[in-house]
Amino acid sequence: MIIKILTDNWQPLLTGFGYTIGASILGLIGSLVLGTVFALMEMTPQPLIRGIGKALVEFFRNIPLLVITLFFYVVVSHVLKINGFWAGTLALALYTSAFIAECIRGGVNSVDPGQMEGARALGLNYTQAMMQVVLPQGFKLALPSLGNQFINLIKNSSILSFVAGLDLMYQANVISGANLDPFNTYIVIGIFYLLLTGPLSVVMTKLENKLGGSN
Amino acid sequence: MMLAAFSATNLHYLLGGLGITIGVSVISIIISFIFGTLFGVVLYEEVPYFSRTLQLMVNTIRNLPLLLLIFFTYFALPKLGLELNAFAATVVAMSVFESTMISQIIRGGLLSVGKGQSEGALSTGMTKWEALWYILLPQGLKNSIPPLISQFISLVKDTSLATAIVLTEMTFRSQVIYGQNPNYMIPMFALITALYFIVNYSLSLLSKWFERRLSL
Amino acid sequence: MIKFTDVQKYYGSFHALHDINLEIKDGETVVLIGPSGSGKSTLLRTINGLETVEAGQLLVDGQDVASSKTNLNKLRTNVGMVFQHFNLYNNKTILENIMLAPKIVLKRGDQENRAVAERLLERVGLADQINKYPSQLSGGQQQRIAIARSLAMNPLAILFDEPTSALDPEMVGSVLDVMKEIAANPAYTTLVVTHEMDFAKAVSDRVIFMADGQILEDAPTDKFFDHPETERARKFLSQVEHH
Amino acid sequence: MIKFTDVQKYYGSFHALHDINLEIKDGETVVLIGPSGSGKSTLLRTINGLETVEAGQLLVDGQDVASSKTNLNKLRTNVGMVFQHFNLYNNKTILENIMLAPKIVLKRGDQENRAVAERLLERVGLADQINKYPSQLSGGQQQRIAIARSLAMNPLAILFDEPTSALDPEMVGSVLDVMKEIAANPAYTTLVVTHEMDFAKAVSDRVIFMADGQILEDAPTDKFFDHPETERARKFLSQVEHH
Amino acid sequence: NHQRSQAQETDSLQTVKTTHVMRWGVKSDTRLFGLISPKTGQSEGFDVDIARAITAQIAKQTGTKIKPEFTPVTTSSKIQLLKNHQVDAVAASMTITPERAKVVDFSTPYFPAGQSLLVKRDSPVKNIRDLNRPDATIIGVMGTTALETTKQFAPQAKVIAMPDNSQAFSALQSGQGDAMTTDNAILYGFSSQSPNVQVVGGTFTNQPYGLAVDKGQTQLQHEVDQALGTIRQNGTYERLIKKWFGNIPGLDWRELLK
Ligand SMILES: Nc1ncnc2c1ncn2[C@@H]1O[C@H](COP(=O)(O)OP(=O)(O)OP(=O)(O)O)[C@@H](O)[C@H]1O
Ligand SMILES: Nc1ncnc2c1ncn2[C@@H]1O[C@H](COP(=O)(O)OP(=O)(O)OP(=O)(O)O)[C@@H](O)[C@H]1O
Numbered sequence A: 001m002i003i004k005i006l007t008d009n010w011q012p013l014l015t016g017f018g019y020t021i022g023a024s025i026l027g028l029i030g031s032l033v034l035g036t037v038f039a040l041m042e043m044t045p046q047p048l049i050r051g052i053g054k055a056l057v058e059f060f061r062n063i064p065l066l067v068i069t070l071f072f073y074v075v076v077s078h079v080l081k082i083n084g085f086w087a088g089t090l091a092l093a094l095y096t097s098a099f100i101a102e103c104i105r106g107g108v109n110s111v112d113p114g115q116m117e118g119a120r121a122l123g124l125n126y127t128q129a130m131m132q133v134v135l136p137q138g139f140k141l142a143l144p145s146l147g148n149q150f151i152n153l154i155k156n157s158s159i160l161s162f163v164a165g166l167d168l169m170y171q172a173n174v175i176s177g178a179n180l181d182p183f184n185t186y187i188v189i190g191i192f193y194l195l196l197t198g199p200l201s202v203v204m205t206k207l208e209n210k211l212g213g214s215n
Numbered sequence B: 001m002m003l004a005a006f007s008a009t010n011l012h013y014l015l016g017g018l019g020i021t022i023g024v025s026v027i028s029i030i031i032s033f034i035f036g037t038l039f040g041v042v043l044y045e046e047v048p049y050f051s052r053t054l055q056l057m058v059n060t061i062r063n064l065p066l067l068l069l070i071f072f073t074y075f076a077l078p079k080l081g082l083e084l085n086a087f088a089a090t091v092v093a094m095s096v097f098e099s100t101m102i103s104q105i106i107r108g109g110l111l112s113v114g115k116g117q118s119e120g121a122l123s124t125g126m127t128k129w130e131a132l133w134y135i136l137l138p139q140g141l142k143n144s145i146p147p148l149i150s151q152f153i154s155l156v157k158d159t160s161l162a163t164a165i166v167l168t169e170m171t172f173r174s175q176v177i178y179g180q181n182p183n184y185m186i187p188m189f190a191l192i193t194a195l196y197f198i199v200n201y202s203l204s205l206l207s208k209w210f211e212r213r214l215s216l
Numbered sequence C, D: 001m002i003k004f005t006d007v008q009k010y011y012g013s014f015h016a017l018h019d020i021n022l023e024i025k026d027g028e029t030v031v032l033i034g035p036s037g038s039g040k041s042t043l044l045r046t047i048n049g050l051e052t053v054e055a056g057q058l059l060v061d062g063q064d065v066a067s068s069k070t071n072l073n074k075l076r077t078n079v080g081m082v083f084q085h086f087n088l089y090n091n092k093t094i095l096e097n098i099m100l101a102p103k104i105v106l107k108r109g110d111q112e113n114r115a116v117a118e119r120l121l122e123r124v125g126l127a128d129q130i131n132k133y134p135s136q137l138s139g140g141q142q143q144r145i146a147i148a149r150s151l152a153m154n155p156l157a158i159l160f161d162e163p164t165s166a167l168d169p170e171m172v173g174s175v176l177d178v179m180k181e182i183a184a185n186p187a188y189t190t191l192v193v194t195h196e197m198d199f200a201k202a203v204s205d206r207v208i209f210m211a212d213g214q215i216l217e218d219a220p221t222d223k224f225f226d227h228p229e230t231e232r233a234r235k236f237l238s239q240v241e242h243h
Numbered sequence E: 001n002h003q004r005s006q007a008q009e010t011d012s013l014q015t016v017k018t019t020h021v022m023r024w025g026v027k028s029d030t031r032l033f034g035l036i037s038p039k040t041g042q043s044e045g046f047d048v049d050i051a052r053a054i055t056a057q058i059a060k061q062t063g064t065k066i067k068p069e070f071t072p073v074t075t076s077s078k079i080q081l082l083k084n085h086q087v088d089a090v091a092a093s094m095t096i097t098p099e100r101a102k103v104v105d106f107s108t109p110y111f112p113a114g115q116s117l118l119v120k121r122d123s124p125v126k127n128i129r130d131l132n133r134p135d136a137t138i139i140g141v142m143g144t145t146a147l148e149t150t151k152q153f154a155p156q157a158k159v160i161a162m163p164d165n166s167q168a169f170s171a172l173q174s175g176q177g178d179a180m181t182t183d184n185a186i187l188y189g190f191s192s193q194s195p196n197v198q199v200v201g202g203t204f205t206n207q208p209y210g211l212a213v214d215k216g217q218t219q220l221q222h223e224v225d226q227a228l229g230t231i232r233q234n235g236t237y238e239r240l241i242k243k244w245f246g247n248i249p250g251l252d253w254r255e256l257l258k
């Protein structure tokens, strides 16, 4: 049954797999960049920038990804000509960046304050101490939670199916609408998602144990 | 023109959707909290065979998109004789998915209590389960409150995915309303964004309040 | 009371305890010293089954700790343990900390339980702190509560694992005072891992010196400090008494 | 070198330092003792501006630390600090730890920088560890690296905040040896918070005794230990030397 | 509930009679056929009214009390729900096709639909042939037959499928494609609502709608067909056509009765 679904639909499945991977990678890059910017904004001593950073993060964390996606798809697309794939991917990057910002901030906050003091006591200024000593350690501490965000991002890319983003979930609906076998079709699609998220989650667990163990 | 979107009829309809959103959320939160805690304890205690099987199930489910589980529950489970309407299917899918997420949180909370607490209890002659019940669980649950609330916020947001199986919750209803007139789009987006934000931000303030209290 | 015969302990492939042979008699006070990582804590923790042993025989109060038939929970009510970091229950008050195990393990009645707890708190000089939480007390106070918590179970033996090394120097004295009283009491068999050499000299009957998972010396206290037999022990003593 | 005049320090409404008046001359070695929470660390940390002072005047090397015009980063290059928990940069190797501040603050050339670092590592007895990371070293080794890191900036004064109290007892000696050498060197003004009374007696010129945020005694070392003037100091000494 | 699914395995009509409920799948997003009204929260439209009339008629035929009950379905989910017995029958602007006839049983046609094009008023597109070029994008709805037929009539154009009609229409409005294609009646629904779009080129296929029951439910299928015949004769059908299609600019409702 499952084999038949694979052989009958290898083309849409492969397309879907490709679009899901594409959206995930683009989403990851976008959200890492944006998330780091948000995190730095949230940590600056400058109150206005800090306020804006916090507000943006809170905003995107607290509304559903679907709402952001639909907004891009039906409203923003009037202005920028973007199709479902790009609407979904942009929404994904924006939404995820709020979580990434929190991970990075959490990582930096959990660096022993003695590290900052040690550097300041030797005459390094705040920026030097941050860039040379604290931020590199913060990133490392944030790695496990960043990894989890990446897994969430892959799963959340299924949002593209709402806006005809051609991803795996979209193909699942097309295929099961045609073969009337949702049971096996969704299992096949589930396996495809696990192919992406499973290994990553194993790596993340290992990493968490390793970092947790050495501290 | 745009303000016509906020007619009494439309608002009444949309708020009904908010009711469904909250209803699904509350029921799913209760169910998944109970099962998530149970699973979390089993994962933490490393019960032979049982914990490994559970871990495999948990890892499988939490690595799948929730949307897939919703579709599966609504369209595929009837093949196994389990027939659910859109509301029940959403509750079931969310409870299964969130239980696995919460089990990881509870396990983490228990781990964060530290080995010393359970060794203290064991060395006075308490059994493993007595130590768990009297010492570890109270502290572990307390440590889990902030991440649990974040998870509940996710859950509230994720109810919008049930739009896909025509559960007439808030996001779906906003689409019905702006389906009447494209001019209603922006007002509707603004309104549901505000409503989701209010619900979830209240939850996150609650979480921050707990965090502050716990750190004292 | 406690008897090790050819006991071996492994952490994975790491051989943490080598051929341990050791007997501690009822009422004895024994101090265990040695460099960091030498296996002192491990040895102590095997006695109440917090660590399992892989080979050899370990009898405690006549029961074989290594045997799966032994009820460890029961055994532990007879063997108290005091940890470096106190390990008081953070979610319970001082009084609850002391009363919890007697209540659920020994099924001691509420009234008696409370009377015992109060008497013990008196004895460790903290009768006025019963309703506080551990985090509200200093380290020295917490450690004295932890000792009272052990005593509340009426143990035959008490194991101390560096009970003063996490304390501020001024707090050490009050804890050692309580320990001295216990050591002097013939009702308790006392085994102490410590770096406090003055304390060891003052209260112990015997000293066990460990290094690399082995017992290198086992001698009466005076003899050990005056004429350590091994080069390793001499070097260790010179280091810890260096300043 | 360092001069406090009526200095006050508050944490919120808590008055952490009361009316501090104190002068420390070039090359002097001063030990600061007192019970936990008495404000020793706070006093030390005001000297290099890690804590701000709310009132009074604090001159370090002629500059007013309290003034917003003072370039603290510049001042800190002249005042080294060694912490209880070492605070080595975990993300850098030993060599990088030592070379970072001279490179980016003093703009010292690579070759010279490395030569200085190697000479200092030699001096603290750790020349063979340059490419390791801090987590790969023992506490005692880390603390000696931290001292070398301070020395690399060619400071005029070095502040030590309980540099040995986080160490295993066997590690203490090697760190104290390095500190003795620094204390004996008239090029450095040395201020040490410590509970090691033997060390204090051996190396310091003067002892400052603090309690409750105040300086209660300020006396030559011999005089302080032989005839402490206040009851508080006598009690303190009896406690820490109790065992 | 268990009893219910048991019964359905054998005979939907029997279940309908014993439970006194006939469960219809209807659209929630299709103007004129099945569109949720914020006022009532229920779908309203021609399909819904037909389903009511058919249910009432079957009640008469079988001499039992039967109430209609409505579940919203999407174009892609309606067959699933029918096969899963989550509904007894579907009245959801569903085109009769040989493919679908393999898995469900259709009634006789109840609405004469055909595929057409909806474009913005300022669009140069006049008919389907204008779209047969590689840089043209045609918006369809997932699971509809229009996707296939469009590929036949304009093989060079790119066709993208949206999850439902309203999203397809949003896509057209926001310029995701040059034209939206689906059944004429649905497109008239949008054009009656939004003055900036129009239906062009007439119908280029003949694809009438049918009511559907699960494959093998011949008893129920017969009852539905009989009921449909009756309401066509007694004027109910005409009244409903007039009610829903009487005031659509450019459409003569009498055409639909032929
Ligand atoms: N759970 C464990 N898993 C693996 N190795 C362990 C474990 N516990 C202890 N060890 C190792 O066993 C050896 C002995 O440890 P132990 O804690 O008994 O030493 P110790 O003499 O008490 O040292 P210290 O004075 O530092 O407390 C050490 O090398 C330690 O790293
Ligand atoms: N950042 C801070 N905020 C508020 N109170 C503080 C802060 N740092 C120190 N204190 C308080 O100031 C007082 C003096 O603290 P300090 O650390 O200087 O004491 P200390 O003499 O160094 O003690 P110890 O021997 O324990 O290191 C203490 O009561 C402490 O609780």
Ligand SMILES: [Mg+2]
Residues within 6 Å of the ligand: C040, C041, C042, C161, C162
């Ligand atoms: Mg130990």
Ligand SMILES: [Mg+2]
Residues within 6 Å of the ligand: D040, D041, D042, D161, D162
């Ligand atoms: Mg201090």
